[in-house]
Amino acid sequence: MLFNTLDFAIFLPIVLVLYWTVFNRSLRWQNLFLVVVSYIFYSFWDWRFLSLIFMSSVVDFTVGRALVKTSSQPRRKLLLYVSLFFNLGLLVVFKYFNFFVETFVDSFALFGTSFNVNTWSILLPVGISFYTFQTLSYTIDIYKGKITATRDPVAFFAFVSFFPQLVAGPIERASNLLSQFEVRRTFQYNKNVDGLRLILGGLFKKMVIADNCALVVNSIFENYHDQSGSTLFFGAVFFAFQIYGDFSGYSDIAIGTSRLLGFDLMKNFNFPYLAQNLADFWRRWHISLSTWFRDYLYIPLGGSRVSKGRLIFNIFVVFLVSGLWHGANWTFVLWGFIHALFVIPVILFLKNNVTYSKDRRLPTFRQFINIGATFFIVVVAWVFFRAETITDAFQYLKIVFSESLFTMPHIPRSGIVLLLGYMVLEWIQRHKDHVLDIAYIRSGSLRYAIYYIVLFCVFYFAGDLQPFIYFQF
Amino acid sequence: MYKKTIIFLLPVLLVWGALEFFYRTTETNYTYKHKQIITKYADSEILLFGNSHALYGLDPAFFERKTFNISNVSQSLYFDELLFNKHAKNLPNLKAIVLTVSYFSLSQEDNTSEDLWRKYFYRQQMELEVPVISDFDVKKYSVSLARRFNKSVELFQEYIEKGTNVNCFENGYGMQDASDIVDDKEEITPIIVKKHEDGLKDFTTNTKRLERIIEACKQNRITVFLVEMPVYKTYYDSLNSEKKEKITSTLEALEKKYGNAHFLKLSQDARFEAADLRDADHLTNKGAEKCSRILNDYIEERLERN
Numbered sequence: 001m002l003f004n005t006l007d008f009a010i011f012l013p014i015v016l017v018l019y020w021t022v023f024n025r026s027l028r029w030q031n032l033f034l035v036v037v038s039y040i041f042y043s044f045w046d047w048r049f050l051s052l053i054f055m056s057s058v059v060d061f062t063v064g065r066a067l068v069k070t071s072s073q074p075r076r077k078l079l080l081y082v083s084l085f086f087n088l089g090l091l092v093v094f095k096y097f098n099f100f101v102e103t104f105v106d107s108f109a110l111f112g113t114s115f116n117v118n119t120w121s122i123l124l125p126v127g128i129s130f131y132t133f134q135t136l137s138y139t140i141d142i143y144k145g146k147i148t149a150t151r152d153p154v155a156f157f158a159f160v161s162f163f164p165q166l167v168a169g170p171i172e173r174a175s176n177l178l179s180q181f182e183v184r185r186t187f188q189y190n191k192n193v194d195g196l197r198l199i200l201g202g203l204f205k206k207m208v209i210a211d212n213c214a215l216v217v218n219s220i221f222e223n224y225h226d227q228s229g230s231t232l233f234f235g236a237v238f239f240a241f242q243i244y245g246d247f248s249g250y251s252d253i254a255i256g257t258s259r260l261l262g263f264d265l266m267k268n269f270n271f272p273y274l275a276q277n278l279a280d281f282w283r284r285w286h287i288s289l290s291t292w293f294r295d296y297l298y299i300p301l302g303g304s305r306v307s308k309g310r311l312i313f314n315i316f317v318v319f320l321v322s323g324l325w326h327g328a329n330w331t332f333v334l335w336g337f338i339h340a341l342f343v344i345p346v347i348l349f350l351k352n353n354v355t356y357s358k359d360r361r362l363p364t365f366r367q368f369i370n371i372g373a374t375f376f377i378v379v380v381a382w383v384f385f386r387a388e389t390i391t392d393a394f395q396y397l398k399i400v401f402s403e404s405l406f407t408m409p410h411i412p413r414s415g416i417v418l419l420l421g422y423m424v425l426e427w428i429q430r431h432k433d434h435v436l437d438i439a440y441i442r443s444g445s446l447r448y449a450i451y452y453i454v455l456f457c458v459f460y461f462a463g464d465l466q467p468f469i470y471f472q473f
Numbered sequence: 474m475y476k477k478t479i480i481f482l483l484p485v486l487l488v489w490g491a492l493e494f495f496y497r498t499t500e501t502n503y504t505y506k507h508k509q510i511i512t513k514y515a516d517s518e519i520l521l522f523g524n525s526h527a528l529y530g531l532d533p534a535f536f537e538r539k540t541f542n543i544s545n546v547s548q549s550l551y552f553d554e555l556l557f558n559k560h561a562k563n564l565p566n567l568k569a570i571v572l573t574v575s576y577f578s579l580s581q582e583d584n585t586s587e588d589l590w591r592k593y594f595y596r597q598q599m600e601l602e603v604p605v606i607s608d609f610d611v612k613k614y615s616v617s618l619a620r621r622f623n624k625s626v627e628l629f630q631e632y633i634e635k636g637t638n639v640n641c642f643e644n645g646y647g648m649q650d651a652s653d654i655v656d657d658k659e660e661i662t663p664i665i666v667k668k669h670e671d672g673l674k675d676f677t678t679n680t681k682r683l684e685r686i687i688e689a690c691k692q693n694r695i696t697v698f699l700v701e702m703p704v705y706k707t708y709y710d711s712l713n714s715e716k717k718e719k720i721t722s723t724l725e726a727l728e729k730k731y732g733n734a735h736f737l738k739l740s741q742d743a744r745f746e747a748a749d750l751r752d753a754d755h756l757t758n759k760g761a762e763k764c765s766r767i768l769n770d771y772i773e774e775r776l777e778r779n
Contacts, residue, residue: 006611006618196478448481455485459622 001044002468003253004207011041016260020187027184031158034261038163042126045167049125052090057160059086060135064149064156067142076143083139087132094125099328127167129325133292135160138174140296147175155181164257168250168468170268170288177265185262194439198256200451201436203458205249209422211463213242216411221386224396229405232396234416236379239386241419244273246469247286252434267433271426273378276354276370278342281378289325293318308348315347316340326385331393335384342377358431492617492625496597499632502545503598505639510541514563517541519772521645522553523573526702530756531571533644535765537773538568542645547591550574550679551583555601557686561693569696569772572683575754576704576712579680579720580673593619646761655752658705665753666711674716676723687731697734698772699724703745703764708753735775739764 001007015037023033039050063083067076092100138159141147150156159178165171220227220235227235251268258265268288275281282290301314316337323336354370356363363371380397387393429435436454441447510517518538521531525546533540543556553572561567584592584605593616596603606612612619620628632638641647655661687697701724709717721738728736739745744767749760756764 010611451481452484460626461623462621 001041002465003250003257004203004465007044012257012260019261027182028154030185031152031154031181034158034163035154035161038158038161038166041163042161042166045126049128052094052125052128053131053161053166054157056087056090056131056135057157059083060139060160061150061153061156063139064142065151067139068149080139080143083136087136090128091132094128096324096328130169130171131160131166133171133289134173137171137292137296138178141174147178150174150178150182152182162258162263164254164261164263165265168247168254169286170251170254170266171292172265172288177263180263188262190439191259191262191264194433194437195256195259197436197438197451198252198259198434200256200454200458201434202249202252202254202256204436204454205245205252206468207249207462208245208457209419210242210245210249211466212415212461213238213245213419213463214466215463216415217242217386220411221396224392224399227399228407228409229400229402230407230409231411232400233379233405234409234411236383236386236396236400237419238411238415240273240375240379240382241422243382243385243469244269246466248272250468271430271435273375273423274356274371274426274430275374275378276367277346277350277374278339278377279346280354281374282339282343289322293322297321304347311347312344315344319343330390331384331387334390334393335381338377338381338384356430363427489615489617492629493615495625495629495632496616496620499638501594501598501638502641503594505641506543506545506645507599509643509645510543510560511563513539513541514560514565516566517564518566518568519571520557520560520564520567520569521571521573522548522556523571523702524548524575524578525647525755526575527571527573528641528645528647529649529751530702530761530764531573531768532646532758532761532765534642534646535762536769539566540644542641542647544573544645545591549581549583550578550682551581551605552591552595552601554682554686555595555603556599557689559601561689561695567693567695568776569698570686570690571698571700571768571772572686573700573702574720574724575669575702576717576720577669577671579676579723580671580716581679582673583678590619590621649751649755649758653751653755654757658747658750658753659707662705662707662711662753666708669754670713674719676719680723680727683727684731687727687734691731691733695733696772696776697731698768698775699727699734699736700768701736701738701740702754703739703742703749703756703760704754705747705750705752706741709741735771737768737771739767742767 023029063079067079142149158181217239248269255265266288270284272281272284275284298318319336319340320333323332326332383396384393516539519540521527521542523544527544533542592603593612595601597616690697724736728734751757
């Protein structure tokens with residue numbers, strides 16, 4: 001069930017009414033109801049994969065309980081390995097098996113040795129990369145003593161399967177989300193209003209920005225050989241907004257829906273295209289994933305308190321793994337590599353922490369140049385993310401950086417103007433929680449007028465229904 | 474909170490209600506054709522089925538026998554069969570049916586995303602039982618939810634400007650004029666080719682569908698004419714050769730297998746010229762007249778022979 005469909009528009013109000021009226025009596029009933037509706041929500045994709053979520057919940061709940069009951073370090077380590085093996089095993093089997101086999105065969109083919117190995121024809125369960133990382137963080141945090149294991153299996157099952165963020169995040173930590181499942185939720189007016197704003201803004205990003213950009217992007221990338229460099233460049237720019245609108249729109253709806261149910265999820269996007277360098281970009285883009293890698297990979301590798309050589313190695317590892325997390329294709333690995341390449345100089349030589357002043361209406365000239373340069377690098381890297389193969393990506397960029405870059409592009413120019421207009425809105429709202437965070441506007445009529453304008457745009461200017469890009473990860 | 478939300482959503486609910494009222498009270502090609510075929514039950518001898526290629530390519534006015542064109546834009550063989558099953562039994566004088574087969578017709582899957590909204594209109598406005606619509610699908614009960622809002626607004630504007638949303642004549646032939654003619658057919662051709670190329674070559678479902686229709690016709694002594702409509706040369710040349718050959722061989726096999734089926738291939742018939750086409754794959758009024766006359770002669774010759 002997609003957030004931007006009629007099915008969800010019917011599903012959510014029914015869930016909310018039942019949640020706040022019938023099942024509001026006790027914490028146990030609230031959680032039990034959320035488990036049931038989350039499983040129903042997921043079964044709209046493929047009910048067979050519910051067993052994976054169920055097994056993941058059983059394994060990590062059991063491991064968590066066992067970890068707090070034992071003080072023997074070897075036994076604790078063994079329990080952690082069980083959790084790691086199970087969760088990463090699921091990912092390897094369902095997501096990476098064919099990729100590893102094909103890479104293995106290709107590597108040996110380079111040396112003239114050929115293997116005849118069969119790959120599997122298996123479906124990728126929606127959201128597997130998200131919920132396995134979430135449950136992994138739970139057992140790792142217990143192992144490290146950061147949190148204690150929950151005694152409530154229903155709360156844990158609800159935490160793993162929580163439908164707003166089940167299929168595409170934000171990837172929550174037990175310390176933030178599981179603790180909320182252990183306290184009975186009460187209806188809060190302001191939280192609900194902001195939740196609705198987030199949902200409205202998210203629908204706008206997904207249906208108006210992403211789905212309209214997708215039409216342009218698909219036609220350009222499918223026939224990139226026949227296009228000019230300038231058209232291809234703007235095709236990549238449109239893709240940058242497609243993936244941003246798509247994923248941040250999803251996150252906004254997920255966070256907004258959670259608020260309607262009385263939960264606070266972590267912020268996943270913070271106006272990423274206003275980033276002033278690549279490190280800043282990663283503090284603003286898919287924050288739940290980048291902080292996950294920071295806490296569970298970068299810091300265990302030594303973080304930044306190591307030699308320069310080791311620091312460079314650590315950054316490369318994090319970004320290459322992050323690239324691979326997105327998909328079993330070398331294009332994603334190269335995408336991660338490019339980001340690492342531009343993050344390293346920032347961490348080594350530049351001022352890492354950049355902020356915007358609340359007093360200034362416009363960015364300084366230097367900030368403006370930084371935003372532009374960062375966006376340019378991000379756009380070039382997106383070509384690798386979007387292309388089917390690495391060869392396609394390089395050929396695409398070869399055409400971009402040819403003489404035809406200076407010709408008139410064949411793109412909808414109104415689209416560029418509207419995207420620029422949207423970026424101006426983001427700049428105005430840069431210190432707010434989200435782009436439709438307009439509680440500070442005192443005039444109720446003006447707020448309502450803005451809501452209606454956005455709602456009209458969602459209905460009237462929506463592009464053709466497209467699946468969420470991040471569902472494939 | 475909920476009171477405020479409902480008040481906020483009230484205009485949205487009102488617009489929804491107004492659109493539903495509009496769709497349920499305004500005549501469209503679906504309601505109009507449905508009404509017309511019922512009035513013509515007693516004397517219709519030939520029924521023309523198909524998508525826009527038939528809608529704008531076959532004019533019943535140029536057939537000797539009483540003919541009705543029940544085709545519609547994007548009408549697949551799935552709906553052709555449903556319409557045939559609904560109406561054929563009520564047509565005592567039916568002698569022949571024409572099924573136009575386009576490049577994508579045989580490979581088209583049921584209930585695909587292409588014009589997905591239309592199935593709700595067939596059900597609601599042509600009174601067809603459409604099995605692919607689930608009882609749990611809300612669009613089954615509200616057609617305004619099936620169409621995108623901007624399309625509904627466009628349709629409403631058209632109604633305000635023209636006073637009707639019906640774009641076909643009483644005999645079912647689609648209305649078109651000079652403004653529909655594309656100047657540069659070469660330019661538009663690759664786009665149309667791409668749109669029509671589904672990459673599928675499995676004809677099993679639709680071949681069985683055609684066989685069911687032909688069998689039913691045989692029992693009622695109705696002759697079936699399978700027709701490949703004329704298309705622009707560059708369009709035809711750009712299509713997948715293997716698939717084109719498979720379409721031809723499938724239709725020839727049906728002709729051979731059933732005594733009451735005939736296959737007429739007009740896709741690259743030399744009697745048609747570029748000026749007969751308004752774009753890559755649709756005939757102009759003049760082209761439609763020519764095509765209708767050719768098909769009429771062919772039908773009459775075969776019916777007399779039988």
